[in-house]
Structures are given as C-alpha cells and as structure tokens.
Amino acid sequence: MAIHSLQPELWIDRYADYLFNYTIVRVNDTVVAEDLISETFLAGLKSRKNFKGEASERTWLIAILKRKIIDYYGKKNSIKGQAEVRMQFTDGGLEGDWLEDRVADADNQNAEEALENKELGLAILNCMGGLSDRHAAIFRQKSIENQDTEAICNEYNITPSNLWVIIHRARKSLADCLQQNWF
Amino acid sequence: MILFNCKKASHICDKAQYAEAKPWEKRMMKLHHLMCKLCREHAIRNTRLTHLVKQANLTFFPTEKKKALKKMVNEQLSKNP
Numbered sequence: 001m002a003i004h005s006l007q008p009e010l011w012i013d014r015y016a017d018y019l020f021n022y023t024i025v026r027v028n029d030t031v032v033a034e035d036l037i038s039e040t041f042l043a044g045l046k047s048r049k050n051f052k053g054e055a056s057e058r059t060w061l062i063a064i065l066k067r068k069i070i071d072y073y074g075k076k077n078s079i080k081g082q083a084e085v086r087m088q089f090t091d092g093g094l095e096g097d098w099l100e101d102r103v104a105d106a107d108n109q110n111a112e113e114a115l116e117n118k119e120l121g122l123a124i125l126n127c128m129g130g131l132s133d134r135h136a137a138i139f140r141q142k143s144i145e146n147q148d149t150e151a152i153c154n155e156y157n158i159t160p161s162n163l164w165v166i167i168h169r170a171r172k173s174l175a176d177c178l179q180q181n182w183f
Numbered sequence: 184m185i186l187f188n189c190k191k192a193s194h195i196c197d198k199a200q201y202a203e204a205k206p207w208e209k210r211m212m213k214l215h216h217l218m219c220k221l222c223r224e225h226a227i228r229n230t231r232l233t234h235l236v237k238q239a240n241l242t243f244f245p246t247e248k249k250k251a252l253k254k255m256v257n258e259q260l261s262k263n264p
Contacts, residue, residue, distance in 0.1 A: 008256055008259075008260060009256065009257065009260065011239055011256060012244075012249050012253045012256065013249075013253075016242050016244040016249055016252065017241075017243050019244075020235055020242060020243065021241060022243060024242055030242075034244065034245070034248055038248075038252060038255075039245065041252060041255075041256060042255070042259070045256060045259045045260070045263075054186050057257055080213075087250040098220075101233055111244050117239055118239075120235060120238060120239045121239035121240065121241045121242075124224060124235065124236060124241065125241065138242075142201065143200075143201075144241055144243075145235075149203065150196050164194060164197060164198070166207055167197055168193065169196070171200075171229060172199065174232060175228050175231075175232045176228065178235065179228075179230070183228065183231055
C-alpha cells in the first residue's frame with residue numbers, strides 16, 4: 001500500500017541542499033555534484049510514475065542519485081583506463097609504469113574527519129527538515145550564512161524579538177533532534 | 184533588575200551563540216547559571232549545537248541554480264502533468 005506520495009514542485013526547496021551535501025562528500029567536486037543533482041531531479045520526473053510510495057520521497061531520490069554517482073565513476077574510470085593505455089605506448093611498456101604510480105597520493109590525513117563532518121552535516125539538514133520552511137530559512141541565514149540580524153528582520157519583515165523567538169525554537173528543535181546521535 | 188530569570192538567561196544564551204550578547208549580559212547570565220542547573224545544562228547543549236553547526240561546514244546548492252532547476256521542473260510538470 002502506498003504510504004508516501006511525490007510532490008515534485010517542492011523537491012528543490014526540500015532536497016537540493018541535502019542531496020548536494022550527500023553528493024559533495026562522494027564526488028568531491030562542486031560542479032559535478034550540481035550536475036548529478038540536476039540529472040537526479042530530471043530522472044525522478046521522468047520515472048515518477050514508477051514510484052510505489054513504499055519509501056519516502058527523499059529515499060527514492062537518493063536511490064536515483066546513487067545510481068548517477070555510480071555511473072559518474074564508471075565513466076571516469078573508463079577515461080582513466082584510456083590514459084593508462086597511452087602511458088604504456090609512450091614509455092615502451094616498462095613494467096609497473098602505470099599512471100597511478102606517478103601521481104602523488106592526495107593528503108588523506110583528515111579524510112575520516114571530513115567524512116564524519118559531512119555525515120554530521122546531513123544529520124543537521126535532516127533535522128532542519130523538521131522545521132517549518134520559514135524557521136529553517138531564518139535559522140540557516142542566521143546560523144550558517146552568518147547574516148546580520150537586521151538584514152534578516154528586513155527580509156522577513158519581523159522584529160528582532162520575533163527573530164530571536166524563531167531562532168530559539170529552531171535551536172531547541174535541532175538540539176532535541178541531534179541529541180541521540182551527536183550530543 | 185538584579186538577576187535574570189530563566190527566560191532572559193535563555194535569550195542571552197542564544198544571543199551569545201552569535202556573539203551578540205553584551206559583556207554585562209553574559210556576566211548576569213553566568214550568575215544565573217550558578218543558581219540554575221536547568222539553564223546551565225541548556226547553555227551547554229546550546230553551545231554544543233553551535234559547535235556542531237560550525238564543524239559540519241555545510242554547503243548549499245547555489246540559489247541561482249535552484250531557481251533554474253525549479254523552472255525546469257515546473258516546465259516538465261506542465262508538459263507531463
């Protein structure tokens with residue numbers, strides 16, 4: 001029985017940031033991440049009639065995105081393979097003279113920490129999904145983008161007192177949501 | 184007002200997370216925390232949240248591209264409702 005339904009008109013507002021952070025940690029390239037997310041939404045639109053409603057909208061979009069990421073690495077590895085063949089030709093087929101051997105290792109010292117931070121980011125975005133759109137936007141502008149109180153008040157036509165009430169409620173809700181995993 | 188009540192202490196605690204609390208407000212808040220365990224614990228949790236949000240180093244999908252994507256999605260939806 002279908003429990004969930006799709007609301008494609010809300011996809012960008014609801015999931016673009018979440019999917020973006022999900023992708024960045026996996027492809028480590030902003031432009032590629034943007035392209036993969038655009039492709040994911042397009043693919044979602046095309047195949048929305050196949051949605052059975054058994055998983056949530058976000059889970060379904062992530063399943064499509066995972067497929068896109070796998071395809072991206074498939075293409076990338078195929079290009080890399082061609083480069084290796086060229087190396088063999090120019091170097092006279094010296095054994096073990098592969099392209100990878102010539103490239104210095106990337107600095108992976110903090111890779112685990114970076115991955116954990118990205119997982120934390122996804123947890124925060126997930127918890128922000130529980131806030132109203134307005135509260136989430138105000139919290140984001142104030143806490144993540146570090147915008148001035150006055151600028152946010154002007155944008156939303158609210159008083160500083162209103163803003164602090166919204167911030168307080170958002171912070172309390174996020175702290176409750178993150179309590180189990182990260183506090 | 185000599186001492187803050189819990190509501191005021193909580194408000195100053197929020198402002199302090201954004202470096203917008205005045206030094207005297209922070210002193211009064213800390214004085215309140217000496218007497219109020221609940222607010223003290225709330226402040227620890229609130230500060231931890233600030234730390235986690237900074238640590239997460241969140242990135243966002245560019246606003247302009249969001250607009251373009253929304254347009255594309257709406258066009259697709261109007262073609263194939």
